Amino acid sequence: MxxxxxxAAALLAASVLSGMAxxxxxxxxxxxxxxxxxxxxxxxxxxxxxxxxxxxxRLVEFKHGGTEVEPGLADKWEISDDGLVYTFHLHPGVxxxxxxxxxxxxxxxxxxxxxxxxxxxxxxxPWNGDKYLPNLTWDYYTGMDMPKYVAKWEKVDDLTVKLTLxxxxxxxxxxxxxxxxxxxxxxxxxxxxxSGKMADFSTKPIGTGxxxxxxxxxxxxxxxxxxxxxxxxxxxxxxxxxxxxxDATARTQKVLAGECDIAPYPNPADIATIKANKDVTLMxxxxxxxxxxxxNTTIPPLDKPEVRHALNQAIDRESLIKSLFQDAGATPxxxxxxxxxxxxxxxxKTDAYNxxxxxxxxxxxxxxxxQLWASDRVRPYNPNFQRAAELIQADWAKVGVKAEIVNYExxxxxxxxxxKDRPGAFQIGWTGDNGDPDNFFATLxxxxxxxxxxxxxxxxxxFEDLIQKAKKTSDQAERTKLYEQAQVIFAxxxxxxxxxxxxxxxxxxxxxxxxxxxxxGIHRFDGVDKAE
Amino acid sequence: xxxxxxxxxxxxxPTLVGITICAFAFVRLLPGDPILAMAGEHGVAxxxxxxxxxxxxxxxPIWQQYTRYVGEVVxxxxxxxxxxxxxxxxxxxxxxxxxxELSFFAMIFAMVLGIxxxxxxxxxxxxxFDQSLMGTALVGYSMPIFWWGLLLIIxxxxxxxxxxxxxxxxxxxxxxxxxxxxxxDTLLYGKWAAFRSVLRHLVLPTIVxxxxxxxxxxxxxxxxxxxxxxxxxVRTARxxxxxxxxxxxxxxLRNALIPVVTTIGLQVSTLLAGAILTETxxxxxxxxxxxxxSISKRDYVVVQSGLLxxxxxxxxxxxxVDVLYAVINPRIRAA
Numbered sequence: 001m002x003x004x005x006x007x008a009a010a011l012l013a014a015s016v017l018s019g020m021a022x023x024x025x026x027x028x029x030x031x032x033x034x035x036x037x038x039x040x041x042x043x044x045x046x047x048x049x050x051x052x053x054x055x056x057x058r059l060v061e062f063k064h065g066g067t068e069v070e071p072g073l074a075d076k077w078e079i080s081d082d083g084l085v086y087t088f089h090l091h092p093g094v095x096x097x098x099x100x101x102x103x104x105x106x107x108x109x110x111x112x113x114x115x116x117x118x119x120x121x122x123x124x125x126p127w128n129g130d131k132y133l134p135n136l137t138w139d140y141y142t143g144m145d146m147p148k149y150v151a152k153w154e155k156v157d158d159l160t161v162k163l164t165l166x167x168x169x170x171x172x173x174x175x176x177x178x179x180x181x182x183x184x185x186x187x188x189x190x191x192x193x194x195s196g197k198m199a200d201f202s203t204k205p206i207g208t209g210x211x212x213x214x215x216x217x218x219x220x221x222x223x224x225x226x227x228x229x230x231x232x233x234x235x236x237x238x239x240x241x242x243x244x245x246x247d248a249t250a251r252t253q254k255v256l257a258g259e260c261d262i263a264p265y266p267n268p269a270d271i272a273t274i275k276a277n278k279d280v281t282l283m284x285x286x287x288x289x290x291x292x293x294x295x296n297t298t299i300p301p302l303d304k305p306e307v308r309h310a311l312n313q314a315i316d317r318e319s320l321i322k323s324l325f326q327d328a329g330a331t332p333x334x335x336x337x338x339x340x341x342x343x344x345x346x347x348x349k350t351d352a353y354n355x356x357x358x359x360x361x362x363x364x365x366x367x368x369x370x371q372l373w374a375s376d377r378v379r380p381y382n383p384n385f386q387r388a389a390e391l392i393q394a395d396w397a398k399v400g401v402k403a404e405i406v407n408y409e410x411x412x413x414x415x416x417x418x419x420k421d422r423p424g425a426f427q428i429g430w431t432g433d434n435g436d437p438d439n440f441f442a443t444l445x446x447x448x449x450x451x452x453x454x455x456x457x458x459x460x461x462x463f464e465d466l467i468q469k470a471k472k473t474s475d476q477a478e479r480t481k482l483y484e485q486a487q488v489i490f491a492x493x494x495x496x497x498x499x500x501x502x503x504x505x506x507x508x509x510x511x512x513x514x515x516x517x518x519x520x521g522i523h524r525f526d527g528v529d530k531a532e
Numbered sequence: 533x534x535x536x537x538x539x540x541x542x543x544x545x546p547t548l549v550g551i552t553i554c555a556f557a558f559v560r561l562l563p564g565d566p567i568l569a570m571a572g573e574h575g576v577a578x579x580x581x582x583x584x585x586x587x588x589x590x591x592x593p594i595w596q597q598y599t600r601y602v603g604e605v606v607x608x609x610x611x612x613x614x615x616x617x618x619x620x621x622x623x624x625x626x627x628x629x630x631x632x633e634l635s636f637f638a639m640i641f642a643m644v645l646g647i648x649x650x651x652x653x654x655x656x657x658x659x660x661f662d663q664s665l666m667g668t669a670l671v672g673y674s675m676p677i678f679w680w681g682l683l684l685i686i687x688x689x690x691x692x693x694x695x696x697x698x699x700x701x702x703x704x705x706x707x708x709x710x711x712x713x714x715x716x717d718t719l720l721y722g723k724w725a726a727f728r729s730v731l732r733h734l735v736l737p738t739i740v741x742x743x744x745x746x747x748x749x750x751x752x753x754x755x756x757x758x759x760x761x762x763x764x765x766v767r768t769a770r771x772x773x774x775x776x777x778x779x780x781x782x783x784x785l786r787n788a789l790i791p792v793v794t795t796i797g798l799q800v801s802t803l804l805a806g807a808i809l810t811e812t813x814x815x816x817x818x819x820x821x822x823x824x825x826s827i828s829k830r831d832y833v834v835v836q837s838g839l840l841x842x843x844x845x846x847x848x849x850x851x852x853v854d855v856l857y858a859v860i861n862p863r864i865r866a867a
Contacts, residue, residue, distance in 0.1 A: 027703060032825060035615040042615075133617040137584060202617065218626045219817035219825075221703065241703050245815040246825070249682050253690045254697045411565050 023238035026512070026530050028523065029245040029260035033219045036133075037205040039179040040120055043139050048179040049523045050242060054224055055097070056182035056207035057231075059088050059113065059161075060173060064527060065516035067288070067341050067435025069173050073108065073183055073208065073231075074161075079474045083168030088113070090159040095229035096185045097212035101204050104187060108208055110155035115186040117153050121146070127189060132198045140180035144433065168472040170479060174436035179522075183208065210235050210526040220244060236514075236529040255280055255507045261530060262515060264506045264523060268328035274507050281510055284503045285517035286331040286338045290440065291381030291429040291499040293392075294455035299423055301365040308494040310361035311370075311425070312351035314399040320391050321500055324383055330500035335487045337440045338501040340519040341432075342476070343483035348491045350498050359399040370396070371424030372403040375413040380502045381429035388427060388499075417455055425497070426455045435520055437483045441467045445495065458495035533858065540854055544847055551847075552605065555839040556598050559832050588614070601836070610837040615829050620837040624819060629712030630700065631811070631818030635803040637734050638742035643796065646746045650753025651788075654761060655780060665750065672747035677806055681740040681813040688736060695735050698814040702729045737814040741806050745799040752795040756788040763787075790861050797853025801846045 032046040039052035052058075061072035074088040094108035119127040120141040129136060141147070149172060151164040165172065175181065188206045192198050205213050208231065211224035222242040226235040243260060245251045248267040254260040256277055266274060266282070274282045295302045295311070302308060321330055331339065334350050374389035382388060386407070393403040406424070408416055417426045430453075432439050443449060446467060447459035463486055470482040506523070508515055511531040518524060567584050585591045589600065604611065610620040653662040689697040696702070700714050705726040710717050715734075718727040760766060761784055769783045770776075807820035815821075819838065826834035 025703075036617060041617070134612045135587060135614060135617065137587075142580060199617075215706070217709070217817065218623065219822060220700065220815075221706075223706065243699060243703060243815070244817070245698060246821065247682075247698075247813050247815070250685060250698050250813055250815060253685055257689055257693065257697050259697055259699075259703075411568050 024236065024530055024532075025239040025241060026237045026262070026525060026528060027241045027243055027260045028525065029251045029254050029263035030222075030242045030523075031244075031248075031251070031265055032246055033244050034222070036202040037213065037216075038133075038184075038202040039182045040116075040138060040141065040184075041133065041136055041202060045521050050222055051205060052179035052182040052209075053522050053524050054209055054211040054240065055205045055213055056184070056209045057094075058177055058181050058183060060177045062174075062177050062435055062518075062520060064524060065518060067174075067519055069177050069435075072177070073113075077173075083170070083472055083474055084165050086163040086165070086172070087156070088161045088163070090161065091231055092159055094208050094231040095227075096188070096208055097206055097227050098229075099204070099206065099212055099214075101200070102185075102188050102191065102206050104185065104206075106187060108183070108185075109158040110161045112183055112186045113161045114153045114155050115189065116181070116183045117146075117150070119184075119189075120180070121150070126193060127198070127201075133202060138180075140178065140433075144175050144178070144180070146175065168474075170471055170474050171434065171436040171438040173474075174434040174439075178434050211240050232526070235526060237525070240525055252507055255509060258509070261509045261512050262506060262523070264504075266505055266507050268326055271327045271505075279510055281508050283506045283508055283515070283517050284329075285519060286340055286501040287380060287504040287521060288338060288340065288432040288435060288519045289381045289429060289501055290333055290336055290338065291379070291427075291502065292333070292336070293497040293499065294417075294426045294428060294458075295495060295497070296422055296424065296426075297456050297458045297493075297495050298420070301367050302424075304365065305493050306361055307365045307367060308497075309351055310358040310365070310399075311367075311396070311401070312494060312497045313354040314358040314362070314401070315392055315395045315497060316353050316355075317499070318353070320388060320395075323391060324388055325500070325502065328503060328505070330502045333498035333500050336444065336490060336496075336498065337437055337483075337487075338519065341435060341437060341440075343437045343480040343487075345484040345487040348487045350491060351494065355395070355399050362399055362401055367401055369402050369404065371406050372396075373406045373408075373413070373417060373422075373424065373426040375408060375410050375427075377410040377413075379429055380431060380504075381500060382427065382502075385427050392425075418451060418453065420451055420457050422455075422457075428455055429499075431521070437479075438467065438471050441483065441486055442471060445490070456495040458493070460489060460493055460495075463489045463493070536858055537855055540851055544851065547847060548844075551840060551843040552602055553598075555836050555843070556601060558839070559836045560594070565830075605837075605840065610841070611833040613826075613834045614831045615826075615834075620834055621841075623822065623834070624838065624841055626712070627817055627819050627822050629709075630714075630816055631804070631807050631820060633713045633715065634734070634737055634741060634810070634816060634818065635800070635807065637738040638803060638806075639745060639796070639799065641738050641742035642745035642749050642799070646749030647753050647789075647792065650750045650792075651757055651780065651785065653750070653754045654757035657758065662754075666754070669747040669750050672743045673751075675743050677740060677743075677809040678813060680743065681736070681810060684736050684740060685813070696729075696733050698733075698737075698816070700730065700733050700816065701726060702733075705729060737810050737816060740813070741803060741810045744802055744806060745796075748795060748799060748802070749792065753788065753792050756791045757784060760784045760788040790857070793860065794853060794857055797850060797856075800849040804842055804846065 030046055030049060034047045034050035035042045035044065037051040037055065039048055039056060058072045059074040060069045063070050073091055073094060075091045077086055077088045079086050090108065090110065096104040096108065098104060119125045120138045122128055149165050149167065149169045151166045154162045156162050185206045189201060192201055210227055210230050212227045214223040214225050216222045221244065224240040226238050228234055245254060248265055249270055251263040252266045252270045252274060255263045271282065274280060295308050297303055317332060321332060335345055335348050337344055372389050372393060374385040389405045393405060396403050416422060417428065430440065430444055443453055445454055445456065445458055447464050450457050450459060466482045466486040470479045473479050504517060504521060506517060512528065514528040567581060589597060612619055613623065649665055653665045656662050685697055688695045705723065707717065707721055710720055714730040715727065718730055766779060766784050769779045807818055808824055810816065811818045811821035812824055819842065823835065823838050826838065
């Protein structure tokens with residue numbers, strides 16, 4: 001029996017091998033193993049690269065390389081005047097992937113959409129709890145406040161789905177483009193439930209996306225093939241392989257040696273070597289993040305905007321960024337949102353370095369001592385809080401302000417830092433989720449976020465009115481105007497010192513075309529081609 | 533002999549209890565809260581935090597968490613990974629062959645080079661070979677594995693292009709594992725080219741992982757050999773007029789190897805510790821890398837059970853070595 005099995009396996013291997021001879025294969029050196037292949041249950045960028053962005057599609061998608069929302073499985077949608085009801089019209093004839101473990105008998109329909117969300121919050125749904133996987137938490141669904149905003153999902157007919165909200169929330173559309181909102185197959189789920197193999201749903205995925213799952217060797221290799229019936233047309237590459245390579249230097253070497261075509265996150269120390277190589281290109285883009293330092297705007301003299309401006313002016317930001325990021329570089333932040341995000345106001349500039357002017361204002365305000373907070377964690381937007389604190393301390397000393405550095409372990413750091421009466425300047429940052437400006441402005445500086453994630457305890461009525469209005473307005477042009485104004489107020493009031501948007505990098509071989517850096521930090525392979 | 537073995541096994545019980553306590557305690561001493569780590573940048577609402585704490589059992593008093601854990605382990609339940617939701621034991625079984633295969637080759641590499649080098653150095657004591665060998669062994673013993681591995685990759689794979697950068701086999705070969713040992717599986721499928729690819733991929737990680745054991749074995753063989761060469765029976769053998777090769781190869785070596793066997797047994801823990809770094813650099817899908825990734829994900833369950841499983845293996849190997857030692861050296865049994 002064993003011999004027969006081995007023979008059958010050998011035959012299978014041989015057929016795969018011969019099949020691969022003429023196929024166009026793209027190898028991506030990914031940075032970590034995916035937790036599993038069900039994007040509703042995971043939270044890591046590497047999990048999403050391996051599942052939602054390859055195997056699945058969503059009602060709406062983010063424009064490749066941007067944060068604008070465009071049609072996905074839904075060709076079009078209407079939003080009611082009160083902003084409470086969203087009606088989605090599904091693209092007809094969308095095929096699920098056919099694999100050796102699942103043969104779909106029908107096309108995508110409204111049942112799949114309703115099921116994809118229902119399973120994430122409805123405790124009565126058998127896929128919500130332990131019956132499917134142990135210790136499920138549906139982190140992203142709850143993290144994005146979906147339970148608060150979603151009243152119900154309804155099937156209108158096979159190709160129409162209706163979403164009703166509890167209150168108007170314009171960023172909802174962007175939420176539906178996020179990974180957790182990937183549409184899964186209800187037919188496949190039903191089949192697995194019947195056969196008692198529910199856990200397979202997370203290890204053998206079925207979706208409507210550009211690539212279909214073939215095989216995963218734990219911690220080693222993931223294999224995909226182009227989905228032949230992909231509703232946007234079959235991809236140009238036939239096979240997609242993820243070679244899991246956790247070490248950054250090894251990843252770079254693999255691309256240089258031609259063993260991989262694309263690798264993300266090179267080591268900053270290797271950047272000079274990569275730039276010197278003629279066969280590869282270093283791609284970069286400002287990431288969807290912001291590193292900043294919040295002043296507690298409720299404690300004098302930091303309650304005066306001119307004092308906060310003076311502290312900003314006293315910091316030699318250019319040297320600070322150079323010292324922190326070295327060769328990797330980073331985009332100095334002018335606004336709270338990065339330039340890749342829609343509504344970024346190009347006319348707004350943050351405070352320029354001017355220690356002379358700062359010195360006078362600070363002396364007049366009588367600011368002699370200040371607390372300056374730092375933690376031990378490496379973040380994409382700030383690789384070394386302690387080093388940054390020391391450099392800022394030195395700059396402030398030059399203008400007559402003595403800074404005392406306060407240190408805590410990361411978890412405690414944040415819980416202490418968000419207290420309303422926390423004194424001084426607090427270094428922190430944010431990595432965005434869905435490319436919607438609301439995810440930055442409201443999350444970080446809304447009045448309601450004081451004590452949660454508004455580390456400046458800043459509540460400005462004009463700013464608040466603008467961002468709340470923008471949250472309830474569905475028209476993007478209108479929202480853009482509101483956020484542009486909000487950025488003007490932010491610059492005028494200076495509740496924080498804005499540091500950088502860190503860069504995200506990828507090393508790509510020159511025979512690869514169509515690969516784009518994504519501000520959301522994901523890696524997509526639809527539209528990518530490779531010359532032999 | 534049986535009594536000796538049973539005695540050794542009995543001694544393992546307190547060690548085992550100690551290991552469960554250590555694994556349990558170490559994991560809880562790691563800075564950072566597992567629930568906050570899972571939630572990422574967002575953080576969680578306080579109510580949700582409490583809910584999750586209860587779901588994972590972190591709300592219980594620490595001793596209750598411990599007894600619960602031991603109770604599960606005793607029944608063979610090593611828990612389910614927090615991040616992947618797969619049973620820890622299943623992941624361990626999938627990944628362990630990769631570590632075992634690499635460790636096996638590293639050990640062979642260390643023995644095949646280390647034992648002859650040690651013998652030769654002992655015989656030519658004080659020569660330039662002896663001195664340079666011992667100097668090199670000291671360097672090898674102090675080698676930072678991470679740096680050494682990257683250096684070899686950059687030189688041999690990047691600059692010369694002789695060896696693949698990392699991984700276990702070229703990506704064009706694709707088959708379902710039978711035993712999990714790539715060298716064996718490729719032969720079972722009869723794929724010679726794939727087998728060669730596996731060997732090529734083994735070269736650098738074997739050297740990196742085998743460096744420290746090689747240094748230790750060479751030094752140990754040399755000193756054991758020196759000791760034996762001064763013994764009366766060796767002098768007698770020489771006096772009988774036996775050839776130098778026979779004196780060294782048969783009379784001296786057999787006795788000198790006794791402490792070397794123990795050393796080799798002890799190197800198993802060095803190999804498993806070295807595997808953590810080697811596997812990370814070489815993208816080797818084994819248990820070392822699995823542990824590192826689980827620590828960074830604050831996957832308590834995997835770290836705790838992984839530590840325990842690795843400790844069990846080290847203990848089992850030590851037991852086997854002790855028994856082997858008793859077989860080679862009858863004086864031990866009596867003691």
